[in-house]
Structures are given as structure tokens and as C-alpha cells.
Amino acid sequence: MRHIYYCPLRWADMDALGHVNNVVYVDYLQEARVDMLSVHAPQSGGEELGEGVVVARHEVEFTRPLHFRPEPVRIESWVTQIRAASFTMAYEILDELPDGTRTVYCRATTLLTPFVFTAERPRRIRPEERAVLESFLEPTGALR
């Protein structure tokens, strides 16, 4: 099941070239992940995975420039793999018209590790967290 998050743009997201800067897209992914796991998770138990993770790897493909506009951009996110102490998420940043036409701005994959920040060390995924991740599991990645 894909999670859908409508991410509002900010005027300040644009760089000196008038595009939403590539760095800001990576923040959009982070905001979508926090929304999916900590804010609007379908069941409780996985909240810590939204904020209490470190990113181990990003692959981000930019397919089209974005400019500031009042309409939020749609971010779909899901889980593609769950391991003992890490999981992989996939994302698409896009607009979808009522007729189903999709304009994709960015596709991405992120490898994440739950982390105990007070002890500065990684930890294993707990059973109740695995259950939340499984509710988003879809084996197909985002990148072509």
C-alpha cells in the first residue's frame, strides 16, 4: 500500500536558477517519510521509524524541474524491503490529474536504519515496527 502525502512547496525552496533546488527534493522525501511512519501511520507502533532513523543510502533520480506553485506536490512512498536492522523505501514525487495522468518529478530509493540516538548506535527493527512496514510493502522499486 502506497502512502500519499501532499507536500506544500515554499517560495524559499527555489534556488538562484528559479527551480526547486535538488537538495530540497531530498527534504521532501524526509517529510513524506515522517508523515508516513510518525504522523499518519495506519497502525501504531512504528512512530520511531519516522524520526529515529538514519539514512544509509539515497538514490534520487530527477526527471523534471519543479517551480514554486501554491498547489502541493504529491509524494507516494512505500516499503520495498525489510531486513533485521534496516529497510528500504521507495518514493515518487508527482502530480496526478483527475484523469489519472501522472507527471513525475523525482523517483527515489532510501535505505534506512533504526538508530538509538542517545547511545549513537543502530538497532534492530521491532516486531510491531515490522508490522507497520509490512503494511506498506510493495516489492517494485521506484527507479527505472
Place this chain on the structure above:
Amino acid sequence: MRHIYYCPLRWADMDALGHVNNVVYVDYLQEARVDMLSVHAPQSGGEELGEGVVVARHEVEFTRPLHFRPEPVRIESWVTQIRAASFTMAYEILDELPDGTRTVYCRATTLLTPFVFTAERPRRIRPEERAVLESFLEPTGALR
């Protein structure tokens, strides 16, 4: 030839978990690229490649957390491939001790396309730009 840029951290680079946020590393890559191609290029002619490019793809591997400290972090960057209308850069974000010991925080690869922003379209790499990129050419990538 690798380009070396010492990137100063900002206190504001840290997130609520007290780490330099993963998104900010991606800005560090951008700052290193602008420095390499627009500010401290070894020869003139490639200035537009620093700022006048769009990122087509990022692969970023985070190997160790960074915390705010007054010492800048060292970013090594180089070029791994040059095509007609795009080029690939590699980066390492690290500390190097006087005895040569290296602590790597991040390794990354970026695919870049020169872009005419007034016309919103990609363009080919010019001969004088190719010469600048060739001076940084090293076939080995950063990612393991």
C-alpha cells in the same frame, strides 16, 4: 585530479536528533561542485558548469554521522565520466589527519546536465568545458 574543498559546517545544519541532517550533506556536495567548477577551477571556461547545471541523479552513501564542530569538513570531488550532454561527478566527505588517516562520512555520485535556464532546456558540453572536466577526470567512482 581531485578537487579539495573545505566546507564549513553551520550550527543550523543539525536536525532535532543532533546530527547534520542527511539533506544537508547533499547541499555540501552542491557547494563543493560550485567551488570546483565556478570558483576555484584550474582553468577558465567551465564556470557555467558549476551553477548552470541540473542534477539528473544522485547516489549518496552515508557512512558515519557528523555533528557541528568549528573545523570544516573536507570534500574531495572529481569527474568520472564525460558524455556529449552530461557528466558524472564523484565525491567523498571526510576528515584527513596529518598522518593520512581518513574518516569518511559520505560517498556520492552525481549525474549532471548543463542547462540553459532561460530556455529551460539541456544543452551539450562545450569544448572548453570538456577541457576543464578532463582536468578532474579519474575513472574510479566513490561508491563501493
Place this chain on the structure above:
Amino acid sequence: MRHIYYCPLRWADMDALGHVNNVVYVDYLQEARVDMLSVHAPQSGGEELGEGVVVARHEVEFTRPLHFRPEPVRIESWVTQIRAASFTMAYEILDELPDGTRTVYCRATTLLTPFVFTAERPRRIRPEERAVLESFLEPTGALR
């Protein structure tokens, strides 16, 4: 007439102390201003005042810490003074409960100057811009 803009927070707005950083509040003011003058203006003609201005002065009073939450924060903004080549805006960042109780996080005042960016010089306010600003005119400032 006060303009009302609901500004969504981002997880990344928090600093290492777990508060929305004071710097980010100043961006919230900017986003509210763009929304008021360029996006949701009650009449056309003032669009350039949202983005094509420089800030000459900010006074920002922080009254209460903000933490990340999914609910947007409400920003009320209005115009307190209109001069030949500058105008003053006032803002309140707050939550308002259905019963009218208000929790104010920030009050601010900004002096703005329309600016011709291609020529890098200030310019006068045009009549149609003045009409838009007048629709938001309320002489009472935000600061105590």
C-alpha cells in the same frame, strides 16, 4: 482586512534543541507574504509585491516555542503603512481554537521595498499595487 495563511511545518524546521528554529519563523513570514500578495491576493495587480521586494527591516518577537506537528500554524498578515516606495506589514503566527482562544508564537513587523531585480534598484509602488495593499490596511501593528 487580515490575510490568513495556514503554514505547514516541516520536520526539518526543528533545530538540535527540538524547537522550530528562530530563523525558520522568519521564512514563515516570507511564505505568508508571498501567499498574501502573489498567490491569494483579493484582486490582481500586486503580484510583484510578493516576490519582487527586498526586506529593509524586520522586528520579530518570539513569544512561545513551536515544535513540529502535522497541523499547520496560522499566520495572519496585514499592511500597517503605505509610503511612496515602501510599505510595512505586520504578522502574527498563532493557533486559534474553535472557541476563539489564541496562542501566539510570534509577532512581527517588516518594512518592504519594491525592487527591480534586473536593474538592482528600488522602485515606487504603482497605483494598482497600492490598491491591493490598501485592501489589507489596518493601522494597528503586531508588536506590543
Place this chain on the structure above:
Amino acid sequence: MRHIYYCPLRWADMDALGHVNNVVYVDYLQEARVDMLSVHAPQSGGEELGEGVVVARHEVEFTRPLHFRPEPVRIESWVTQIRAASFTMAYEILDELPDGTRTVYCRATTLLTPFVFTAERPRRIRPEERAVLESFLEPTGALR
């Protein structure tokens, strides 16, 4: 005694209008404060005042636009008033030529309160902190 901090600019500090955005200047002030009190304080004891404070009020006057350039900008900061549980700082962001000519981009004043973040409440200034603040005391403010 004024503290001097050379703040490096980032390409990403520029907004869609090609200027360092007004919001970013406010981060420059924060970075200068952390440097003055936590990093390069003349005597130990005041470190917590750099990071463990909340901003109660900013007054920021923008006098000239800044554009990205490799040279850092100079920030002078000092203390203008010390109270039981708050203190006021003043700042100037400027370039100074070897002949002493000064180009000022920004003048600012900030009211700060030491804060116990674990308890979310303000606290009084400790004697050893007062001593550090006094070493920067200069009664003249920055704003005209």
C-alpha cells in the same frame, strides 16, 4: 570587545532573485553567536549561552544586498546589555577593506534568554556566564 566571525556564504543561500535571502542573514547571526559564545569564547564558562538560548526578539536592518561569493562576510558581534535572565546582542554584517573602508550589509539586535531545554523553561544567567558576556560588553547598539 567585538567578536569577529568570518561567515562563509553558500551558493544555496541565494533565493530565486539571486540575492542572499533575508532569512539566511538571520541564520548568519545565529552562526556568529554560536561562534562567539560556544566556539571561540575568550574564557570558558559561557558555552551554553551559544546554543542553549532562545531568541526573544530580533531587530534586523538590511542595508545592502549580498550575492554569493567565495569570500566570507565579516560579522562583528557584541553584548549591549546584561540582565538577570536575558541579555542583548548587537551585530553588523560587513566587508572591511584593508584601508578600513566598511560596507555594511546588515545591522541587528537580538534579545536572548538562557533556556533549560529538558525542562522547557528559561533560567537565570550564571556568574561565570556573566563574566563572559561582560568581556563583550559595549553599550552602543548596532541599529541607527
